[in-house]
Amino acid sequence: MLRGGDSIINFKKIKMKTTTLLLLLWGVMLAPTASFAQTKTINTFYKEFKGLDKNVKMTIPGWLIGMGAEVAKWSVDTPEEKESLNLLKKVNKLKLLVTSENSDVKNAKISGLFSQLRDDSFEDLIMVKEEDTMVNVMIRGGNDDDTIKNLFVLVREPEEIVMLSMKTNIKMEEVNELLHLMEDDYDLDMKLD
């Protein structure tokens, strides 16, 4: 016997199924159009750790970042902010992994990850360690050396490891354009510290 509540639940279920289907279609449609460089090492590392309980993980596809950036552009005023958001649209994919467990096993795996990345044409950009926090930034460029194809940031703290991996299509000229815009308004402070 159908009660009033039942019909609502069924409707929700159908709605959810359609949404999931639509999202899947989006993903499937976009996948072939992507011309990503392989980052198997990062993906493997990601898969290994995303299984653990206390992790926060997300992979944000480019189109979502693009949409977010487009929306954000409405609420910022200055040209350099708009330009930085434009740059953000050139991010094809963003992977974020935050783990709140830290062990020696992990550190060993992380150094393994680094050597694999280096084998995979990733280059160290910056390494900074202060007290108990260590930050590594690595980059992989395109063939012409003027494009940034992958950016990898790892922040290691005693209680938390944050990994950020970006696939982009940002060209150095675009970074320069952004800097020009910023220069016009602000004094560039060139300090190494």
Place this chain on the structure above:
Amino acid sequence: MKYIIILFITAFSLNVQAQSDAIEKYFQQYIDNEDFTVVYISPKMFSLISKLDLNEVDNDPEAKAVMETIKDIKGLRVLKTDVNSLVRYKEAMKTINTKEYEVLVTVRDKDQNVNIWVKEDADKISELLLLVGALDEFVMLSFVGDIDLDKISKLANNIDISGAEHLEKVGSGN
């Protein structure tokens, strides 16, 4: 058999590394030590920076000098601590291979000891090493690349690390 060959090659390359990079080994020692601040800026970073084309650089002679110097630098390492600084300073002084490094500047006053060495590679300076030992601070700074002393001395006041101002002295005419 394959593995033995690989082992040999790795061991050999590591050894070669150690000979030319005593400083790097020294740095690696302290990476896990909480008392130390470690900074490494890679050749890739410097080449990216030099690709940045800044209008302001043309207007400001000081900024222009900084950019000029940066173009030739291949890497920067900084090691810093305020714990047991004088002990660390003495340790570090012992590790400097005087056959490879030549003293350029030595400053000693009541507050601090400063030493600057260079490593030459066929008439060109390939590394500049700065060591500062004071009561409250120990700093080790290493520039690797095609070092032009005059340019580095101009850079000295722009580096926000205490002790780096002594780099001013390496320029000619000082």
